[in-house]
Amino acid sequence: MSLIESFERSRLAAGAGELWRHGISASFLDAVGDGSLPAEAFHRWLVQDYLFVVGFTRFLAVAASRTPRPAQSAMIGGLAALDAELGWFEGHAAARGLDLDAEPHPTCRRYVDFLVAAAYTEPVEVLLAILYGVEVAYTVAWGRLEPRGPYAEFIERWTSPEFQQYVAELLRLADAHPHPGQQAAFDEVMRHEREFWRMTWEG
Amino acid sequence: MSLIESFERSRLAAGAGELWRHGISASFLDAVGDGSLPAEAFHRWLVQDYLFVVGFTRFLAVAASRTPRPAQSAMIGGLAALDAELGWFEGHAAARGLDLDAEPHPTCRRYVDFLVAAAYTEPVEVLLAILYGVEVAYTVAWGRLEPRGPYAEFIERWTSPEFQQYVAELLRLADAHPHPGQQAAFDEVMRHEREFWRMTWEG
Amino acid sequence: MSLIESFERSRLAAGAGELWRHGISASFLDAVGDGSLPAEAFHRWLVQDYLFVVGFTRFLAVAASRTPRPAQSAMIGGLAALDAELGWFEGHAAARGLDLDAEPHPTCRRYVDFLVAAAYTEPVEVLLAILYGVEVAYTVAWGRLEPRGPYAEFIERWTSPEFQQYVAELLRLADAHPHPGQQAAFDEVMRHEREFWRMTWEG
Amino acid sequence: MSLIESFERSRLAAGAGELWRHGISASFLDAVGDGSLPAEAFHRWLVQDYLFVVGFTRFLAVAASRTPRPAQSAMIGGLAALDAELGWFEGHAAARGLDLDAEPHPTCRRYVDFLVAAAYTEPVEVLLAILYGVEVAYTVAWGRLEPRGPYAEFIERWTSPEFQQYVAELLRLADAHPHPGQQAAFDEVMRHEREFWRMTWEG
Numbered sequence: 001m002s003l004i005e006s007f008e009r010s011r012l013a014a015g016a017g018e019l020w021r022h023g024i025s026a027s028f029l030d031a032v033g034d035g036s037l038p039a040e041a042f043h044r045w046l047v048q049d050y051l052f053v054v055g056f057t058r059f060l061a062v063a064a065s066r067t068p069r070p071a072q073s074a075m076i077g078g079l080a081a082l083d084a085e086l087g088w089f090e091g092h093a094a095a096r097g098l099d100l101d102a103e104p105h106p107t108c109r110r111y112v113d114f115l116v117a118a119a120y121t122e123p124v125e126v127l128l129a130i131l132y133g134v135e136v137a138y139t140v141a142w143g144r145l146e147p148r149g150p151y152a153e154f155i156e157r158w159t160s161p162e163f164q165q166y167v168a169e170l171l172r173l174a175d176a177h178p179h180p181g182q183q184a185a186f187d188e189v190m191r192h193e194r195e196f197w198r199m200t201w202e203g
Numbered sequence: 204m205s206l207i208e209s210f211e212r213s214r215l216a217a218g219a220g221e222l223w224r225h226g227i228s229a230s231f232l233d234a235v236g237d238g239s240l241p242a243e244a245f246h247r248w249l250v251q252d253y254l255f256v257v258g259f260t261r262f263l264a265v266a267a268s269r270t271p272r273p274a275q276s277a278m279i280g281g282l283a284a285l286d287a288e289l290g291w292f293e294g295h296a297a298a299r300g301l302d303l304d305a306e307p308h309p310t311c312r313r314y315v316d317f318l319v320a321a322a323y324t325e326p327v328e329v330l331l332a333i334l335y336g337v338e339v340a341y342t343v344a345w346g347r348l349e350p351r352g353p354y355a356e357f358i359e360r361w362t363s364p365e366f367q368q369y370v371a372e373l374l375r376l377a378d379a380h381p382h383p384g385q386q387a388a389f390d391e392v393m394r395h396e397r398e399f400w401r402m403t404w405e406g
Numbered sequence: 407m408s409l410i411e412s413f414e415r416s417r418l419a420a421g422a423g424e425l426w427r428h429g430i431s432a433s434f435l436d437a438v439g440d441g442s443l444p445a446e447a448f449h450r451w452l453v454q455d456y457l458f459v460v461g462f463t464r465f466l467a468v469a470a471s472r473t474p475r476p477a478q479s480a481m482i483g484g485l486a487a488l489d490a491e492l493g494w495f496e497g498h499a500a501a502r503g504l505d506l507d508a509e510p511h512p513t514c515r516r517y518v519d520f521l522v523a524a525a526y527t528e529p530v531e532v533l534l535a536i537l538y539g540v541e542v543a544y545t546v547a548w549g550r551l552e553p554r555g556p557y558a559e560f561i562e563r564w565t566s567p568e569f570q571q572y573v574a575e576l577l578r579l580a581d582a583h584p585h586p587g588q589q590a591a592f593d594e595v596m597r598h599e600r601e602f603w604r605m606t607w608e609g
Numbered sequence: 610m611s612l613i614e615s616f617e618r619s620r621l622a623a624g625a626g627e628l629w630r631h632g633i634s635a636s637f638l639d640a641v642g643d644g645s646l647p648a649e650a651f652h653r654w655l656v657q658d659y660l661f662v663v664g665f666t667r668f669l670a671v672a673a674s675r676t677p678r679p680a681q682s683a684m685i686g687g688l689a690a691l692d693a694e695l696g697w698f699e700g701h702a703a704a705r706g707l708d709l710d711a712e713p714h715p716t717c718r719r720y721v722d723f724l725v726a727a728a729y730t731e732p733v734e735v736l737l738a739i740l741y742g743v744e745v746a747y748t749v750a751w752g753r754l755e756p757r758g759p760y761a762e763f764i765e766r767w768t769s770p771e772f773q774q775y776v777a778e779l780l781r782l783a784d785a786h787p788h789p790g791q792q793a794a795f796d797e798v799m800r801h802e803r804e805f806w807r808m809t810w811e812g
Contacts (some may be wrong), residue, residue, distance in 0.1 A: 058527070061268035064282070065261045065322075066730075069289060072260070074278075076286045083279045086272060103590075104595065110516050117522035119268075119463070121675075178251070184509075191512065196358070261730070269527075309800065311800035313719050324472075324667070329714075349812075394715065463681070467674035470688070471667045475695060478666070482685075482692045485673070489685045508707060525674075587714075 003120045003164045004143050006177050010171055012129060012186040023190030024141040026197030032155070033145040042131040042151070043098055045200040046068075050089040052196070055112030056134065062119035063127040071128065072171050078131070079164065088157075100128045107199040118185065125179030132170040133189030141193075158198050206367045207346050210339045213374055215332060215389040220245040227344040229400030235358070236348040245309075245354070246301055248403040252398030254293040254307045255399070258315030259337065260285045265322035274331065274376050281334070281369065291360075310402040314395040321388065328382030335373040336392030342370050344396075409570045410549050411544045416577055418535060418592040429596030430547040432603030438561070439551040448557070450511075451606040455565055456495040457510045458602070461518030462540065463488045468525035469533040476536065477579050484537070484572065494563075513605040517598040524591065531585030538576040541593030545573050545600075612773045613752050616745045619780055621738055621795040624765040627648040642754040648677070651760070652707055653714075653784030659698040660713045661805070664721030665743065666691045667761040671728035672736040680737065680782050685791030686741070687775065697766075712789040727794065734788030741779040741800030748776050750802075 007013060013020045026043065043137035060082060077169035093100050104112065118130055142158040157163070174182065210216060216223045231248065234240035263285060268280035296303050305317065320331055345361040360366070377385065413419060419426045434451065437443035466488060470481035499506050510518065524536055548564040563569070580588065612658050616622060622629045637654065669691060673684035709808035713721065727739055751767040766772070783791065 054272075058268045061264050061279075065264035065268070069257075071287050073290075076264075076282045083276050087276075108593075109594070110519070113516070113519040113523040116527060117519040120526050121522060159276050162330045186511075188515070250781050280759040283700040312797070313722070316719070319730060320722040324725060354747075391715075391718070460678075464674045467670050471674070473669035475663075479692050479696075481668075482688045485685045486689050489682050493682075528673075 003168050004140060007140055007167065007171065010016045011175065012132065012183060013136065014115075015183045016187050016190050017043075019187050021193075023137045023193035025140070025144070026194075026201065027196050028201040029141055029145060033149075034065060034150050035149040037151070039176035041201055041203075043096065044203065045055055046092060047098055047100060047102050047202065048105050048196075050086065050093065051102070052088055052108050053082055053089065055108075055115060057086070059112075059195050060117045060131065061064070062116070063124070063131065066119075066125050067127070071124070071177070074166075074169050074173060075131070078170075081166070085152040086144075107195050113198055114192060122185065123179055123181065125174075125177040126185045127182045128170070128177055129179070129182035129186045130169075130175040130189055132167070132174040134185040134193075135163075135167045137190065137193045139164055141197075142170070142200060148162065152190055204371060207343060210343055210370065210374065213335075213339070214378060215335065215386060216339065218386045219390050219393050222390050223398075224395040226340045227398035228331045228347070229397075229404065231400050231404040232344055232348060232406075235354050236352075238352040240354070244406075246299065247406065249295060249299070250301055250303060250305050251308050251311045251399075251403065253289065253296065253303050254305070255311050255314060256285055256289055256292065258307075258311075258318060260289070262275050262315075262318035262322045263334065265319070266327070266334065269322075270327050271328070274380070275325070277369075277372050277376060278334070281338075281373075284369070303373065311397050314399055317391060317395060325388065326382055326384065328377075328380040329384045329388045331373070331377040331380055332382070332385035333392055335370070335377040336389040337396075338366075338370045338373055340393065340396045342367055344400075347405070367392055410546060413546055413573065413577065416536065416538075416542070417581060418589060419542065421589045422593050422596050423595050424498065425596040425600075429543045429599035430545070431550070432600075432607065434548055434603050437607075438557045439555075441555040443557070444470060447607055447609075449502065452493040452495065452498060452502070453506060453508050454506055454511050454514045454602075455493070456492065456499065457508070458514050458517060459488055459492055460497065461510075461514075461521060463492070465518075465521035465525045466537065468522070469530070469537065471532050472525075473533070476545050477530070477583070480572075480575050480579060481537070484541075484576075487572070497525065501529050511605055513601050520594060520598060528591065529585055531580075531583040532587045532591045534580040535581055535585070535588035535592045536595055538573070538580040539562065539592040540599075541569075541573045541576055543595065543599045545570055547603075585594055613749060616749055616776065616780065618631065619741075619745070620784060621741065621792060622745065624741065625796050627654045628796050628799040628803075632746045634801035635750070635803075635810065637806050637810040638665065638750055638754060640810075641760050642706075642758075644758040646760070650812075652661040652662050652705065653812065655698065655701060655705070656707055656709060656711050657717045657805075657809065659695065659702065659709050660711070661717050662695055662698065664713075664717075664724060668721075668724035668728045669686060671725070672733070675757070676733050676736070677729075680733070680786070681749060683775075683778050683782060684740070686754045687779075690775070699764055704705070707807050708802055714806050714808055720805055723801060731794065732788055733792065733796045734783075734786040737779070737786055738788070738791035738795045739798055741776070741783040741796040742765050743802075744776045744779055746802045748773055750806075761775075 001009075016023070028037070028041060031041070036069075057079065060075055064072055064079060067075055089156050090100065115130065115134075118127065122130075138158045143154050145155045148158065181203040204212075219226070231240070231244060234244070260282065262280050263278055267275055267282060270278055293303065318333065318337075322331065325333075341361045345358050348358045350358040350362065407415075422429070434443070434447060437447070463485065466481055466485050470478055472483060473481055477546075496506065521536065526534065528536075529587045548561050551561045553561040553565065625632070632740075637646070637650060640650070669684055669688050673681055673688060676684055699709065724739065724743075727736065731739075737757065746769045751764050754764045756764040756768065
């Protein structure tokens with residue numbers, strides 16, 4: 001069984017049912033895959049995803065502050081990866097002349113509000129489910145595309161073996177620390193993922 | 204001017220006056236340097252410093268969550284170093300049969316209380332001064348010793364060029380974001396450092 | 407000029423433009439006013455508004471923890487009023503056999519996520535704008551109805567002189583502590599108000 | 610059995626042993642009782658206790674934000690009492706020409722650091738033990754004095770039936786939500802109480 005298959009069959013993804021399927025497929029991604037994506041939509045995604053990662057970094061830092069070792073170590077590793085990712089986004093934005101000092105779209109803001117509110121108020125076990133949800137949705141959603149065409153670098157980023165190993169570690173942690181609130185939080189991640197993809201496509 | 208000299212002459216160290224000198228010298232360190240340190244004191248330091256770093260990691264994660272880039276990047280780098288340091292402590296404790304699941308000494312607890320309370324309530328500029336204070340005190344205090352004798356590995360850890368470069372970056376950040384509350388917070392770090400060293404020596 | 411008029415003309419309400427008008431009018435309220443509201447919708451509102459106030463109390467407690475006197479005193483007074491309001495809701499729910507231990511509707515959850523995330527991360531001045539926004543929307547929205555019919559007690563609650571005086575104090579505080587981020591936060595309150603009313607009406 | 614006796618025999622007070630006895634008796638209080646207290650010590654206490662209550666209010670607001678009903682209601686009632694107490698302190702300070710915009714003494718600061726760090730990081734059950742500890746220490750310590758002499762108003766404040774009923778409610782809540790971490794936190798409150806009294810007496 002590949003890692004992607006283990007993600008698809010994981011307790012939380014299976015439990016989310018239709019919400020899971022909606023969270024990992026999007027017209028935006030289809031258009032990335034067949035090369036038909038309008039530049040405007042790509043630029044919107046790039047700016048809003050950067051703003052999302054800024055908020056996600058805040059979530060993960062607060063979560064790491066509340067989580068004991070050894071799960072904390074995985075979170076700190078994740079923070080270093082997000083920090084590098086923000087630099088990578090900044091390079092792509094500069095190359096395209098995009099202004100990252102933009103307002104978050106209401107859809108982006110609500111996703112970040114959910115993450116930040118959870119980071120401060122939910123049990124650590126629920127934070128592990130949220131963290132797994134955000135990352136697994138990305139690796140599976142991008143993993144359905146062939147890494148070719150004008151966006152190959154982006155497709156490869158979230159389908160690399162290193163990233164998949166990180167997601168597998170998050171799955172292991174979420175499963176090792178079960179909690180009755182995990183499924184509802186994972187489901188809410190999927191709702192936000194779906195709406196985020198819709199926003200990148202429709203504006 | 205060496206980095207150590209630039210630390211000694213930095214605005215915050217100079218402003219702390221006698222508190223700075225008390226924060227970076229200790230009978231404990233003198234005994235590390237001349238090889239006369241009782242094993243009991245070393246073990247007490249090792250356990251309590253581990254518990255301190257657990258709390259310091261919490262401080263730094265909350266601080267990173269509240270700090271915008273690029274200062275946030277330095278903090279995330281610091282978190283990765285602390286995470287590695289905790290593993291290093293765990294190895295040393297295991298080799299000596301020490302139990303790290305111990306109660307923090309009241310002196311350790313108060314230092315951590317100060318850091319955690321500040322992380323949630325002080326302005327980011329003040330957090331930068333605290334972060335610089337904690338790290339500069341360690342590199343200067345250990346840097347006064349020759350890296351030899353039974354504790355050479357420990358002396359080398361906080362006097363390595365990499366660690367000094369990190370402290371130099373923290374100094375640059377603290378100076379680039381001045382705030383009227385920085386000196387009082389830096390001074391409080393030095394008071395806690397002095398009391399921590401006294402506790403490791405006297406019990 | 408009545409207090410209600412001073413609210414309508416306040417800097418933040420005027421600055422929100424159409425969002426303000428959408429935040430204070432709703433098919434749900436029209437149906438309360440003419441007595442045509444289906445019991446199902448009223449029950450949905452009662453349960454979800456209770457869950458909202460639970461989250462709003464959390465927001466206000468965190469905000470009060472971060473706010474110096476004398477604005478803190480107004481917030482603590484507001485907390486006491488919310489505490490009493492929760493008891494009042496519990497009485498109405500018990501009388502109608504409604505279960506308050508329900509799941510928040512996604513729309514309710516997002517409003518609370520916004521409040522809680524803001525409480526921990528936004529400047530105090532912005533929290534004052536949010537607090538004013540939540541309360542002024544309620545007193546103006548309910549204030550457009552005549553206090554009669556089956557829901558007279560509910561209409562009277564948020565149109566009482568005491569409540570209007572409290573809202574006037576919040577307006578004074580928000581205006582006395584201006585901040586560039588206030589309008590965007592106030593606008594976001596109005597978006598959430600509109601969506602909350604839509605949810606109570608449509609399910 | 611009087612309420613004071615029930616406090617003296619409560620699980621947490623009995624469990625603290627000598628720390629409890631040290632937390633509720635002080636040379637400062639003896640001198641209040643026999644009228645021999647120097648004005649300088651009284652003024653120091655008045656200013657530092659005000660600054661302590663400012664920090665204690667922050668603790669209680671964060672604790673209330675994290676605590677579900679009905680314990681939350683008792684905390685909100687406590688916040689309203691602290692808010693009134695701060696106004697009362699301000700009146701006494703103004704009447705004596707004392708500046709409340711002073712630096713906290715290091716001893717006061719460490720007590721507040723402990724409370725604020727706990728508010729953000731300890732389980733709610735532990736916060737209930739801390740809250741009971743702070744309040745019971747005051748009502749028992751002042752309750753050992755006769756309400757007469759120049760400080761009668763101060764003695765009466767913390768020995769009133771209303772305040773004792775509030776402390777009895779806090780005892781009930783702490784006992785209704787037991788937790789293995791309660792005793793260590795209660796003990797730490799007593800250490801801070803002892804050091805606070807020593808500071809008011811010795812400077």
